[in-house]
Amino acid sequence: MNKVTATGNLSIHNPIADDGDDLHFCSTCAFGSVCLPAGVDKNALRELHMLVEHVGPFHAGDHVFRSGDRFEAIYAVRAGMVKTRLVDDAGREQVLGFHLPGEMVGLNAIHPAKYPCDAIALDTVYVCRFSFPALTTLAAKIPDVQQQLFRLLSADIGKAMLLAGDHTADERLAAFLLGLAERYSARGFSSAAFRLVMARADIANYLRLAAETVSRVLRRFQDKNLIRVEGRDVELLDPASLRRLARNLLPG
Amino acid sequence: MNKVTATGNLSIHNPIADDGDDLHFCSTCAFGSVCLPAGVDKNALRELHMLVEHVGPFHAGDHVFRSGDRFEAIYAVRAGMVKTRLVDDAGREQVLGFHLPGEMVGLNAIHPAKYPCDAIALDTVYVCRFSFPALTTLAAKIPDVQQQLFRLLSADIGKAMLLAGDHTADERLAAFLLGLAERYSARGFSSAAFRLVMARADIANYLRLAAETVSRVLRRFQDKNLIRVEGRDVELLDPASLRRLARNLLPG
DNA sequence: AAGTCGCCTTGATCCAGATCAGTGTTTCAA
DNA sequence: TTGAAACACTGATCTGGATCAAGGCGACTT
Numbered sequence: 001m002n003k004v005t006a007t008g009n010l011s012i013h014n015p016i017a018d019d020g021d022d023l024h025f026c027s028t029c030a031f032g033s034v035c036l037p038a039g040v041d042k043n044a045l046r047e048l049h050m051l052v053e054h055v056g057p058f059h060a061g062d063h064v065f066r067s068g069d070r071f072e073a074i075y076a077v078r079a080g081m082v083k084t085r086l087v088d089d090a091g092r093e094q095v096l097g098f099h100l101p102g103e104m105v106g107l108n109a110i111h112p113a114k115y116p117c118d119a120i121a122l123d124t125v126y127v128c129r130f131s132f133p134a135l136t137t138l139a140a141k142i143p144d145v146q147q148q149l150f151r152l153l154s155a156d157i158g159k160a161m162l163l164a165g166d167h168t169a170d171e172r173l174a175a176f177l178l179g180l181a182e183r184y185s186a187r188g189f190s191s192a193a194f195r196l197v198m199a200r201a202d203i204a205n206y207l208r209l210a211a212e213t214v215s216r217v218l219r220r221f222q223d224k225n226l227i228r229v230e231g232r233d234v235e236l237l238d239p240a241s242l243r244r245l246a247r248n249l250l251p252g
Numbered sequence: 253m254n255k256v257t258a259t260g261n262l263s264i265h266n267p268i269a270d271d272g273d274d275l276h277f278c279s280t281c282a283f284g285s286v287c288l289p290a291g292v293d294k295n296a297l298r299e300l301h302m303l304v305e306h307v308g309p310f311h312a313g314d315h316v317f318r319s320g321d322r323f324e325a326i327y328a329v330r331a332g333m334v335k336t337r338l339v340d341d342a343g344r345e346q347v348l349g350f351h352l353p354g355e356m357v358g359l360n361a362i363h364p365a366k367y368p369c370d371a372i373a374l375d376t377v378y379v380c381r382f383s384f385p386a387l388t389t390l391a392a393k394i395p396d397v398q399q400q401l402f403r404l405l406s407a408d409i410g411k412a413m414l415l416a417g418d419h420t421a422d423e424r425l426a427a428f429l430l431g432l433a434e435r436y437s438a439r440g441f442s443s444a445a446f447r448l449v450m451a452r453a454d455i456a457n458y459l460r461l462a463a464e465t466v467s468r469v470l471r472r473f474q475d476k477n478l479i480r481v482e483g484r485d486v487e488l489l490d491p492a493s494l495r496r497l498a499r500n501l502l503p504g
Numbered sequence: 505a506a507g508t509c510g511c512c513t514t515g516a517t518c519c520a521g522a523t524c525a526g527t528g529t530t531t532c533a534a
Numbered sequence: 535t536t537g538a539a540a541c542a543c544t545g546a547t548c549t550g551g552a553t554c555a556a557g558g559c560g561a562c563t564t
Contacts (some may be wrong), residue, residue: 088499088500089499089500090500092500094417096413107406107409108406108409108410108413109406110402110403110405110406111402111403111404111406111407111410112407112410116410136395136398136399136402139392139398140391140392140393140395140398141392143388143392146388146391146392146398147388149402150362150388150401150405151362151363152363153362153402153405153406153409154359154360154361154362154363154405155363155364156409157359157360157405157408157409157412158360158363158364158368160409160412160413160416161348161360161412163416164412164415164416164460165346165460166460168550168551169550169551199510199511199512200511200512200513201511201512208416208417208418209551209552210551210552210553211511211512211513212512212513212514212551212552212553213550213551213552214512215512215513215514216513216514216551219513219514231512231560247340247341248340248341248342248344420520420521421520421521451540451541451542452541452542452543453541453542461521461522462521462522462523463541463542463543464521464522464523464542464543464544465520465521465522467542467543467544468521468543468544471543471544483529483530483542
């Protein structure tokens with residue numbers, strides 16, 4: 001995980017004054033390719049950095065934003081894990097996703113112009129806040145920024161559609177574990193072993209399963225030597241077999 | 253439905269020379285608000301019209317694009333209905349959506365840069381083709397175009413997420429019928445009675461149900477006087493009750 | 505170190521919807 | 535007008551995963 005110096009709740013500090021950790025973070029962030037010095041116009045780049053506010057820390061259970069809040073900004077997770085969810089009028093929760101460091105949150109709020117879901121910290125979380133009006137202005141000036149936004153939005157449609165398919169509990173869980181592994185790996189963390197920061201109930205809800213089913217399937221995967229589970233820590237012992245299980249549900 | 257003069261397969265003609273029917277279509281299209289003369293810059297507007305190619309007709313079963321094709325353009329349906337689907341390596345189909353006149357197809361292809369799904373005409377279909385590179389260039393110049401693209405993309409994320417929820421067959425079907433009604437109504441068609449252009453099997457697949465279940469639920473809805481079904485024609489007799497059934501699954 | 509609270513796991517039972525099997529019905533070609 | 539094929543409906547049975555019901559197992563308090 002990124003080590004981030006605590007700076008008090010909701011503190012905002014100038015990113016340009018930030019230290020090496022921040023640069024390391026940016027290199028793995030969803031906006032990294034455009035945030036980091038490339039062939040891009042230097043002034044424009046400075047503008048992108050100017051509009052980023054570093055916010056945090058949030059603690060487990062804190063809301064980054066709430067359903068119904070007016071949409072003003074999208075967020076990149078800097079550290080920790082964020083869960084998005086909606087709660088229907090019967091009070092039932094529906095988990096929409098988990099967001100790792102480097103991933104964006106809030107893209108689904110552009111259309112309704114209000115956040116359509118809650119974003120909740122699962123552990124200690126730091127985020128980058130991108131004012132959306134400022135970002136669109138910048139996007140009109142820097143083609144790479146616009147492209148990246150289109151790509152991020154489009155990718156989310158694809159992800160959501162995959163999850164909507166009808167798949168067995170085994171397929172879903174295998175795909176979930178591999179998906180996490182791949183995302184951790186893309187951000188520079190280990191893809192073989194990682195921590196399930198969220199509760200079993202959250203995993204279950206996200207995958208549209210019962211918590212009991214998640215327990216049982218993890219157990220079964222362990223018995224077949226596909227994984228090793230110990231509490232919230234997982235190790236993928238046989239990614240190839242998992243991939244075979246999940247093949248109908250993985251991107252591609 | 254829009255009456256469109258047949259012009260031969262894949263014919264392309266200059267939209268600026270188009271007749272009144274096209275204008276009527278544009279007023280109900282997803283891009284209508286930006287395509288049609290508003291307070292917008294006239295030259296820019298002309299550019300948007302310039303980059304639109306009218307393509308068609310496609311006939312039932314024809315592909316508008318195929319999975320794996322290089323992504324170059326997004327499409328607005330002008331007339332008819334388009335189904336998007338993917339086929340996994342085991343040959344099983346997964347229906348991703350149905351697209352009515354005025355709706356966009358292909359937004360989920362931006363990220364992978366290849367179409368991740370097939371788009372197939374369900375009946376006689378005409379589309380507007382928007383070259384994506386041209387569109388992004390234009391979006392950088394006209395804020396309304398950029399905004400509209402962001403909104404369309406964001407809205408699709410929300411739709412896909414709702415479908416991913418776990419819901420009973422009754423909820424799904426009620427929401428499906430109401431959703432269609434609302435979309436037809438938004439495009440200027442009747443919301444009380446319309447035709448299910450797609451086969452029962454497609455509806456079932458889209459809703460992750462068996463075709464038999466769709467039959468049975470429609471039957472049950474009819475017995476409860478919620479709808480009247482006759483072949484592929486439906487009439488919504490009691491939208492209020494349907495809405496109550498579907499409340500956990502409808503936007504909002 | 506004992507109690508409490510939040511998970512997590514395991515076993516037993518149940519049920520919504522899938523699957524299987526068979527029968528109409530519509531469409532359309534010749 | 536007949537035949538064939540695709541589609542739609544209905545009934546009987548089966549099943550994956552939900553639900554119900556108990557424990558177990560840390561991680562904090564006190």
